[in-house]
Amino acid sequence: MNSKKPGPPQLVQNRKARHEYELLDFFEAGLALLGPEVKSIRNGLASFHDAYVSFRQGEAFVLGLRIAPYANAGYDRPNPDREIKLLLHASEIRLLSAKVEQKGLTVVPLNLHLRHGRIKLELALARGRKLHDQRQALREAAEQRDLQRERF
Numbered sequence: 166m167n168s169k170k171p172g173p174p175q176l177v178q179n180r181k182a183r184h185e186y187e188l189l190d191f192f193e194a195g196l197a198l199l200g201p202e203v204k205s206i207r208n209g210l211a212s213f214h215d216a217y218v219s220f221r222q223g224e225a226f227v228l229g230l231r232i233a234p235y236a237n238a239g240y241d242r243p244n245p246d247r248e249i250k251l252l253l254h255a256s257e258i259r260l261l262s263a264k265v266e267q268k269g270l271t272v273v274p275l276n277l278h279l280r281h282g283r284i285k286l287e288l289a290l291a292r293g294r295k296l297h298d299q300r301q302a303l304r305e306a307a308e309q310r311d312l313q314r315e316r317f
Contacts, residue, residue, distance in 0.1 A: 176206055176284070177277040179213035184299060186273055186291035192261070194225070194286045195252030201238035202249075206277055206284055210235075218251065218272035218288060220262040225251040227274055227286065251286065264290055 182188070198206070205211065216229035226248040234242050253261075264270050275287040294302070 175276045175278045176209060177211045177213065179216065179273065179275050182213070182273045182275050182289065182291070184302070185294060186271075186289070187294055188275075188289040188291050189270075190290040191275075192253070192257060192288040192290070193280070194257075194288055196227075196284055196286055197250040197252060198232075198284065199241070199243050201235035201241065202232045202243060203284060204238075205232050205235045208235075211277060213274055216274050218261070218265075218274065219248070220258065220265065223255065223258060225253055225258050225261065225272075227251055230274065251288075261288075261290065269293065 210233035212231045214229065214231065216227060219226050219228055228248045229246075230249060231245050232243075234245055261272055265272060269292050271291055271293070272288055273291050275289050277284055277286055279285070
């Protein structure tokens with residue numbers, strides 16, 4: 166039995182983020198997408214390889230999020246590597262940009278999911294882990310798995 170409650174259906178996930186970063190705080194943002202990009206994401210044709218969030222002039226953008234071109238898009242094929250504007254409240258943008266200016270903090274995208282029929286991006290305020298911290302986290306996760314197996 167899984168005690169975890171079901172969340173929104175995930176379309177694409179950034180698997181490396183939880184391994185490479187210590188996640189401190191979570192946010193959900195909308196995306197300013199074009200029609201063919203929505204279809205590609207719904208088909209799972211997006212990747213988070215080296216994706217990060219940048220702040221400029223009071224706006225937030227996700228860079229490095231690659232959305233493969235939709236095959237049936239016709240003449241309007243957007244650049245697969247374009248920067249995509251994030252739809253966040255102004256107070257959230259101010260909070261995140263202030264935190265990013267602190268030493269060692271960054272905002273990383275975690276996953277793309279559906280919420281009420283709209284594609285949303287889950288973000289996390291994160292601190293990078295060193296290699297020994299990553300190994301320690303893997304060791305602790307393995308110990309937790311072993312404890313769970315012994316209980317059942």
